[in-house]
Amino acid sequence: MLVALADPTRRRLLDLLAAQGAATATTLSGRLPVSRQAIVKHLAVLDAAGLVVGSRVGREVRYSLRPAGLNTTTRWMSSLAADWDLRLAAIKRAAEAADRDLT
Amino acid sequence: MLVALADPTRRRLLDLLAAQGAATATTLSGRLPVSRQAIVKHLAVLDAAGLVVGSRVGREVRYSLRPAGLNTTTRWMSSLAADWDLRLAAIKRAAEAADRDLT
DNA sequence: CTGACGTGCAATAATCTGGTTGCACTTAAT
């Protein structure tokens, strides 16, 4: 799911969806310098990552952000950051203890 | 820099470094099911992303996490999450306004 | 000095990725 966020084109797609609320692959391909099919594939990746959903309306498919998925991802990122902070604090303590041992 | 975090092996390397404080590519290759050279390449990527540094000690090179780089990355992720929250709130307001227009 | 250990570099191979194009199929609109 980090891989979904790692691609710049996909991030731009998320931006566009956030700005417009919803859009079709064809519409989006007009906003980005890639073909519709490329957009479709990116949307499939974002869908698999739970960041986006598409629902059929007649002959078109409207994609929109999926708040739940976004929240899950951001929560995950936050906890990752927190874990790192804890580990770094532990390392810092260890380093300080080593310093005390030396002096 | 998200691409650096997107690979599972690299995340495991960060975990190992966080747990041990520092380690050489050779040592790390004993912990993961890949060759030393693969580890070296991953460490190069992490280094380029500013998440890790290696310093030579005699004939070996010790790699350790780079707190500054980690903090930068986590800050970036946090602001990304915040941006998304703002956008989603805007979408929600827009949706509610649309509801009001309909009724 | 000699051997063992750790590293660096290069070539190679396999797989993934992002992208394209062409064509068939469904759903409006005239």
Place this chain on the structure above:
DNA sequence: ATTAAGTGCAACCAGATTATTGCACGTCAG
């Protein structure tokens, strides 16, 4: 009924990634 718009599927391609192996070079220990 025809035509146009939007989608879905498949083949294909070039380049990036991940990983391997082999070998040369520096460094420490006996």
